[in-house]
Amino acid sequence: MLRLTGLTKRYDRGDAALSGVDLLVPDGEVVALIGPSGAGKSTLIRCTNRLVEPTSGRVELDGEDITALSAAGLRTARRRMGMIFQEFALIERLTVMENVLSGRLGYVGFWASWWRRFPPADIQQAFHFLDRVGLAGFENKRADALSGGQRQRVGIARALMQSPSLLLVDEPTASLDPRTSRQIMRLILELCGERKLAAIINIHDVALARQFAHRIIGLRKGQLVFDGKPDALTPDALTAIYGAEDWSTLPDDDQDG
Amino acid sequence: MTIRMAEYPAAWRKPPLISAAWLRWGIGVLAAIYLAAAIGSIEINWARLAVGLPRGWRFLSSFFTPDFFSHGDEIIAGLTESLAMTVTSTALGILLAIPLGLGAARNLAPRPIYLFCRAVIASSRTLQELIVAIFFVKMFGFGPLAGMLTLTFASLGFIAKLLAERIEAVEVGPLNAIRSTGASWLQWVNYAIQPQVMPRLVGLSLYRLDINFRESAVLGIVGAGGIGATLNTALGRYEYSTAAAILLSIILIVLTAEYTSGLIRERLR
Amino acid sequence: MTPPVWRRRTTKMQWAIWGGWLFGALVVAQGWRFISDITLWDFVWDAPAQAGDMLSRMVPPRWDYAPMILKPLWDTVNIATLGTLLAILLATPIAFLAARNTSPHALTLRPFALSVIAVSRSINTLIWALLLVTIVGPGVLAGILAVALHSIGFFGKLLYEAIEEIDPAQTEAIAATGASRAQILAYGVVPQVLPTFAGVSVYRWDINIRESAVLGIVGAGGIGLQLNASVSQLAWPRVTLILIAIFGAVLVSEWVSARVRAAIV
Numbered sequence: 001m002l003r004l005t006g007l008t009k010r011y012d013r014g015d016a017a018l019s020g021v022d023l024l025v026p027d028g029e030v031v032a033l034i035g036p037s038g039a040g041k042s043t044l045i046r047c048t049n050r051l052v053e054p055t056s057g058r059v060e061l062d063g064e065d066i067t068a069l070s071a072a073g074l075r076t077a078r079r080r081m082g083m084i085f086q087e088f089a090l091i092e093r094l095t096v097m098e099n100v101l102s103g104r105l106g107y108v109g110f111w112a113s114w115w116r117r118f119p120p121a122d123i124q125q126a127f128h129f130l131d132r133v134g135l136a137g138f139e140n141k142r143a144d145a146l147s148g149g150q151r152q153r154v155g156i157a158r159a160l161m162q163s164p165s166l167l168l169v170d171e172p173t174a175s176l177d178p179r180t181s182r183q184i185m186r187l188i189l190e191l192c193g194e195r196k197l198a199a200i201i202n203i204h205d206v207a208l209a210r211q212f213a214h215r216i217i218g219l220r221k222g223q224l225v226f227d228g229k230p231d232a233l234t235p236d237a238l239t240a241i242y243g244a245e246d247w248s249t250l251p252d253d254d255q256d257g
Numbered sequence: 258m259t260i261r262m263a264e265y266p267a268a269w270r271k272p273p274l275i276s277a278a279w280l281r282w283g284i285g286v287l288a289a290i291y292l293a294a295a296i297g298s299i300e301i302n303w304a305r306l307a308v309g310l311p312r313g314w315r316f317l318s319s320f321f322t323p324d325f326f327s328h329g330d331e332i333i334a335g336l337t338e339s340l341a342m343t344v345t346s347t348a349l350g351i352l353l354a355i356p357l358g359l360g361a362a363r364n365l366a367p368r369p370i371y372l373f374c375r376a377v378i379a380s381s382r383t384l385q386e387l388i389v390a391i392f393f394v395k396m397f398g399f400g401p402l403a404g405m406l407t408l409t410f411a412s413l414g415f416i417a418k419l420l421a422e423r424i425e426a427v428e429v430g431p432l433n434a435i436r437s438t439g440a441s442w443l444q445w446v447n448y449a450i451q452p453q454v455m456p457r458l459v460g461l462s463l464y465r466l467d468i469n470f471r472e473s474a475v476l477g478i479v480g481a482g483g484i485g486a487t488l489n490t491a492l493g494r495y496e497y498s499t500a501a502a503i504l505l506s507i508i509l510i511v512l513t514a515e516y517t518s519g520l521i522r523e524r525l526r
Numbered sequence: 527m528t529p530p531v532w533r534r535r536t537t538k539m540q541w542a543i544w545g546g547w548l549f550g551a552l553v554v555a556q557g558w559r560f561i562s563d564i565t566l567w568d569f570v571w572d573a574p575a576q577a578g579d580m581l582s583r584m585v586p587p588r589w590d591y592a593p594m595i596l597k598p599l600w601d602t603v604n605i606a607t608l609g610t611l612l613a614i615l616l617a618t619p620i621a622f623l624a625a626r627n628t629s630p631h632a633l634t635l636r637p638f639a640l641s642v643i644a645v646s647r648s649i650n651t652l653i654w655a656l657l658l659v660t661i662v663g664p665g666v667l668a669g670i671l672a673v674a675l676h677s678i679g680f681f682g683k684l685l686y687e688a689i690e691e692i693d694p695a696q697t698e699a700i701a702a703t704g705a706s707r708a709q710i711l712a713y714g715v716v717p718q719v720l721p722t723f724a725g726v727s728v729y730r731w732d733i734n735i736r737e738s739a740v741l742g743i744v745g746a747g748g749i750g751l752q753l754n755a756s757v758s759q760l761a762w763p764r765v766t767l768i769l770i771a772i773f774g775a776v777l778v779s780e781w782v783s784a785r786v787r788a789a790i791v
Contacts, residue, residue, distance in 0.1 A: 049702055078704035089699035093717040097269055102713050106704025113705075114712050120267035127265035140272050155699075162703055295604040299670070305663035313661035338564075341557035348554045383776050387652065387740040387750075388769070391757055396576045398569035401561045475652045478744060482561075488653065492660055500657075504649060511648040 001026050002048070002166055002198055007057035009043050009222075017043040018222045020057070025198045027165070030189060032213035032230075033202045036242050040222040041202040045168045048200070049081045050074055061166060079106035082159030084188070086171035088151040090143040090158075097139040099154050100126045103161025122161070129157040133187060149180035156187065160195075167192065167199035173208065181205070185212045206238070316497045323505050324498035328491065332503055335484035336510070339473040342405045342483055346473075347466045349405075350412025351458075357413060358420030359446065364432075365424060374417070381414025386472050390481040401482030408469045408476075415468075416461050423457045424450060463518035470514060474507050580762065587766035595752055595771055601666050602748035602775065605741060606734035609673025614727055616674065617682040624682060625689035627697075628715060643686070646679030651737045655746035664745035672746055673734050681730055688722035689715060725787050732783035739772045 004023040010016045017040040025031055033041050046052035048059055050066060059066040066077050082103070090099050104122045105113055112118065118126075130136055133153040138146070143154060152172060159167060169188065173181035185201075189212050192199050203209050209216055210230040218226030218241035225240050226233070235247035275281040325332065360366045360374035386407055393403035427450055435449040477485025484503060491499040622628045624639035655672035662668050697714030705713065742750025749768060756764040 051698055051702060075704045075706060078702060081702070083699065083702040085695060085699055087695055089695040091696050091700070091713060091717050092693075093720065094713075095271060098271065098713075102700060102705075103703050105700065105706075105709045105713065110706060110708045110712070113709055116271055121262075123269050124262045124265040124267050126269075128262060131265070139269065158699075158703070168702075295608055298601070298604060299608075299666050301667055302663055302665070309661040309663055316657065316661065337560065341560040344554050344557040345561060348550075383736075383773060385736050385740045385772075387743060388753070388772075391743075391753075392580070395580060395757075396573045398566055400565055402565040402570065405561055471648065471650055475650045478652060478656070485653070489656065492656055495660070504653070507653075508645055508648040512644060 001062055002200075003058075003060040004044075004048070005058040005060070007044070007047055007059065008055050009040070009047055009052060010055045016055075016222050018047065018054070021219075021222075021224055023217065023224070023227075025166075025200065027198050028192065028196045030192050030199045030201065030212070030214045032209035032216045033200055033219060034204065034206055034209050034216060034241060035219035037204070039219040041219055042170055043222075044219065045083075045170050045200060045202050048166075048168055049078050049083065075106055079162050080165050082162045082164035082167045084152070084155050084159050084167065084169040084172050086174045088148070088155045088175070090151055090154055092142075092144040094143060095139065096130070096135065096141050096143060096146070096154050097126060099143050100130060100139075100157045100161055103158040106162065126157070126161060129160050132191075133157050148176050149184065152176065152180075152184050153187070156184075156191070160191065165197065167197050167201075169199055169201040169203075171202055171204065173203065173205060181208060188212075206233070312495075316501070319497040319501045320505070322498055323502040324496075325502040325506075328487070328496070328499050331487050331490075332484070332499070332506065335477070335487035335503070336506060338401050339470060339483040339485075340510075342401050342408060342473045342476075343466060343470045346405045346408035347412055347462060347469050349409045350465065350469075351416060351462050353409070354413045354416035354420060355458075357417040358424065361417055361421035362424035364427075365446075365450075374421075378414045378418045378421075381410055382418065386411050387475065387479060390476050390479050394480050399480040399482075404473060404476040404481035404483055407481060408472060411472070412465050412469060416458075416465055419461050420454065420458060423454050427453045460522050463521060467511065467514050467518060471507075471511055583760075583762040584766045586763065587770060588761075588763040589767065591764050591767050592771075595749060595768060598742070598749040598752050599771055599775065601669075602738045602742075602750075603735065605666055605669040605673055605738040605746075605748050606731060606779075609670045609738070610677060610727065610731040610734050612670065612674035613677035613681050613730070617678040617685065618723075620678065621682045621685035621689060622711070624686040627692070627694070628689055628711065639682070639686075643679045643682040646675055646677075647683065648679075649676065651676040651734075652741065652744060655741050655744050659745045664747070666747035669738055669741045669746035669748055672741060673738055676737075677730050677734060680733075681726055684726045685719065685723060688719045692718040721790050724790050728783040728786045732779045735779040736776055739775065 002023075002025040004021055007018055007021040007023075008016060009018040021040075021044060033044065035041050043052055047054040048066070050059075054067060057067070061077065061080060064077065066074070069077055091102065094102075098116065101116070101118050101122060102113075104118055108118060108122075127136075127139070130139060133156055135150060135153050135157070138150070138154075143151060146154065167188070172184055172188065176184060185208055188199065188201070191197065201209075201213065210233060213230060216226065216228060216230055216233055217224060218237065220241050226237050228237070238247045239245065273281060275284070357374050357377060360370045361378055363371060366374065389410055390403060390407040393406050397403045397406065431449045431453070432445075435445050440448065473483040474485050474488070475483075477483045477487065478489055480486070484507065488500060488503045491497075491503060620639045620642055623630070623635045624643060626632070626636070629636040629639070651672050654675045655668055658668040658671050658675075662671065692715060696718065697710055700710050700714040738748050738750075740750045740753075742748045742752065743754045745751070749772060753765065753768045753772075756762075756768060
């Protein structure tokens with residue numbers, strides 16, 4: 001369970017990117033985070049695992065206060081938060097297997113990881129996840145030889161390797177075509193269901209958010225302006241999040257049948 | 258969940274860079290043998306080292322007490338000579354490098370001229386400055402003229418090569434457009450090539466100015482003028498404070514030149 | 527009414543440009559006058575005759591001298607190779623200290639590393655050799671150290687610039703897994719700079735072969751010693767042979783370096 005209390009981030013110059021966000025995500029719930037560019041979606045995700053240091057407020061994961069942790073404690077806590085990125089953020093020059101195994105870096109010592117000597121159980125786990133995301137047999141390919149959708153699958157496998165209880169997902173489909181986007185979203189949802197994972201998915205595609213998420217949160221100028229079920233996302237709610245616009249032309253959810 | 262983990266392999270090795278095992282091991286063994294032989298052939302004269310190390314320490318500490326004044330006029334004369342060699346050789350080098358670079362560009366020059374220019378460039382780049390300087394000193398006598406000609410020869414190869422590469426990479430659109438207006442060859446170069454190549458030429462010239470100053474500090478060793486002779490003398494007399502002063506001046510001038518040329522290149526972009 | 531006149535630049539800018547050219551020309555002219563004043567021109571006019579005389583004495587090369595230069599040639603290659611290896615060993619940590627995104631302490635260690643790089647680069651290999659010969663004595667060791675000391679700056683600068691230009695998303699992703707600082711370097715940074723690392727290493731080795739061929743002139747070992755001795759004894763046919771040997775070594779190293787760099791990219 002993730003609990004954010006009064007989470008605020010102020011960058012050196014400019015307004016607050018986040019101001020006093022309160023949020024509770026129970027285990028197994030997939031939350032889509034929508035909002036205009038610059039609303040603080042990415043900052044919220046990065047404040048949760050402190051890739052960006054929050055200015056004030058608390059982040060608690062399963063009762064542990066993440067914001068109070070020392071550097072070593074933070075590393076241990078980050079293992080429980082798998083992260084998936086917009087541009088995949090794979091290590092381009094390493095093999096698929098090394099990228100997947102890098103999800104275990106928080107669990108193994110430096111020299112073991114330097115010589116790529118991961119425990120046999122980790123390697124079995126990695127082969128299993130590659131199989132699960134549909135990339136069996138790809139382990140020796142280099143990451144830069146894969147297509148966008150395949151890379152995102154490697155990114156998902158890497159996040160799962162951490163044995164997380166929470167997934168932080170930053171625009172997983174922004175670099176993908178519509179069909180691949182749906183496949184990736186479906187995969188993330190299935191995996192969250194199988195493993196009882198909570199997830200915060202930061203996404204700008206409202207139709208995808210509506211179709212796949214259990215719950216939708218709207219962020220505007222760093223403040224929470226909507227929190228509800230997907231079917232509660234009325235034109236009025238969209239206007240509250242994005243500003244006035246004729247929302248009746250929003251594309252339907254079943255484009256690709 | 259009923260996933261049978263045991264079905265998956267429990268071991269994985271990163272595929273090696275060189276897939277043939279014999280070749281991989283062969284290269285490794287050869288490299289080890291070479292390294293052992295090379296390190297083994299270093300002769301260390303421990304007695305000499307015992308004398309030298311305190312001297313080295315003295316030299317290092319003299320950097321905190323540099324002596325700019327006992328031989329002040331010699332240092333100033335040497336630096337002036339180095340600077341004079343640097344500017345004249347860079348200017349002359351650019352002047353000669355422009356026709357040479359045009360001639361060495363495959364998309365501009367006829368084949369025989371191309372080959373000739375490439376040969377000049379290759380010889381200028383292969384011959385180390387000091388070797389050229391030895392010959393020029395024999396031919397023109399001791400002094401900065403030999404050094405200046407050495408640096409000119411080195412600069413012209415350096416600039417011409419990079420210039421030719423830049424010319425070969427110009428976009429062909431403007432080339433054809435200008436040619437179709439009925440321009441002469443010179444007009445064509447002036448209008449279609451020069452604007453594309455000019456920033457590169459200025460950048461290269463400034464960069465070469467830095468290099469020439471650094472090199473000019475060396476040529477004095479073989480009598481081709483510049484601050485190197487002063488430094489050599491100071492070291493020969495074990496006047497470490499003077500040597501430290503000279504080195505600090507060189508470092509200062511190099512850094513200043515690098516900084517200003519960086520600023521200028523920034524402005525030109 | 528006069529028709530409008532088209533000009534490429536404004537008048538003020540045009541003046542500034544002319545001023546710049548004039549200043550440059552004056553500096554060059556002044557430099558030239560300085561050089562010409564201390565040149566013995568009688569000697570210079572004699573140069574073509576001198577050159578002709580020298581060239582005629584240089585051929586044919588003394589091939590039977592070849593066995594005598596094998597050992598110096600071997601030393602030359604060793605100076606370049608071991609010097610480059612030593613430089614890589616020393617410059618790699620310095621580059622990580624100097625790069626803004628990996629430096630552990632931006633206020634102390636970074637300026638320190640940057641000044642090591644600046645000093646090392648400003649001073650030529652030959653000047654380093656000059657200093658080292660007075661400290662460790664003449665020979666191969668002085669040469670190796672001189673090559674290493676100058677290459678640290680070159681190697682360190684190119685490597686730290688490559689480190690600063692890496693894709694930060696990859697390091698961020700590794701940090702997000704709970705990896706330690708060392709692991710972030712090993713997985714997020716090292717794979718990204720490896721091609722530059724290898725490319726610059728061979729490139730510098732190629733340059734160092736050229737440099738170490740002349741180190742002997744100041745007593746720091748290698749074939750330069752024979753070259754210097756032959757020139758001062760006016761043994762021109764030997765000089766020709768040595769130059770051919772150096773030329774061959776340079777060509778081979780250039781070929782090797784080009785092949786290796788092509789294989790990396």
